[in-house]
Amino acid sequence: MAFHIVLVEPEIPANTGNIARTCAATGTYLHLVRPLGFNTDDRTLKRAGLDYWHAVKVHYHDSFDELTELFPEGRFFCASTRTHTRYSDHTFRDGDFFVFGKETKGLPSSILDAYPQTGMRIPMTDKVRSLNLSNSAAIIIYEAFRQLDFTGLE
Numbered sequence: 001m002a003f004h005i006v007l008v009e010p011e012i013p014a015n016t017g018n019i020a021r022t023c024a025a026t027g028t029y030l031h032l033v034r035p036l037g038f039n040t041d042d043r044t045l046k047r048a049g050l051d052y053w054h055a056v057k058v059h060y061h062d063s064f065d066e067l068t069e070l071f072p073e074g075r076f077f078c079a080s081t082r083t084h085t086r087y088s089d090h091t092f093r094d095g096d097f098f099v100f101g102k103e104t105k106g107l108p109s110s111i112l113d114a115y116p117q118t119g120m121r122i123p124m125t126d127k128v129r130s131l132n133l134s135n136s137a138a139i140i141i142y143e144a145f146r147q148l149d150f151t152g153l154e
Helices: 013-026 043-048 050-055 064-070 109-114 133-147
Strands: 004-008 029-033 057-061 076-079 097-100
Touching: 004 013, 004 064, 004 133, 013 029, 013 050, 013 133, 029 064, 057 064, 076 133, 097 133
Parallel strands: 004 029, 004 097, 029 057, 076 097
Antiparallel strands: none
8 A cells, every 4th residue: 555645845844744754654655846945954854754754755856747757647636725626525546646735825726737637625614724734634645544444554
């Protein structure tokens, strides 16, 4: 069982570190698409990931296109507040990619437009614009594992 979390141009090192820890706990691949808003030896990034970095399968890409060219058969689900389909309305399968945008702007329209059938949002009140990136990634990755009866985690 292997899922993929993709962070397109992440800006906050603590969020990426927290997501890396979730990836270590679930055996999920972490793909970081440049440019990154921090240096990968950032103390905050390392601290958020604790001593689990050895268990994280991290891959760096110079562009989202580079990533999709490496995985032409991949199913890319794009998280955004600008889509109408709930994440729980999708049926996930082994090998799926969950794509998240930068904290301040989300995913660019070019990526969302390329995957209109796999857009997903997390329902929330209109009191906030969005959830924290690391919380969003955790919600969606655990939904994917739940759908597959947590195979590989227990």
